[in-house]
Amino acid sequence: MKFAYLIQSADNGRRMSSGVISVDPPPSLAELAAELVQRNRAEHSYYTGPRTCWVWAHDGQQSLTRLETGPDGAERFDL
Structure with missing residues (x-):
């Protein structure tokens, strides 16, 4: 199963990384977010502050380039 993710710095919302990951069998979204x-x-490692990680099932069609936050239906994890 494919999941998309967006990781931001929690203090200012700066985008740190995003992508699509394929995992089989799929873990819980909380476990996947923690791993990401x-x-x-x-x-x-230059940024030591907290991060916000958005995770959602990816259909292969959605572009991740302009996302500023997770889309509707995305799970948010503050880690």
């Missing part, structure tokens, strides 16, 4: 944020912390 952990990876983001390793890749962006």
Whole structure:
């Protein structure tokens, strides 16, 4: 199953990363968000503050380039 995600800095909403990930079997969205944020912390160690991670099922059609927040139906996790 494919999921899209958007990770932002929680203090100012700056976009840090986004993408589509394929996972099988799908974990809970909370587990997936925690894994994505952990990876983001390793890749962006210059920022030590909290992050907001939006996760949602991806249909393969939606562009992620202009998202400023998760779309309707996305789960929000503050980590």
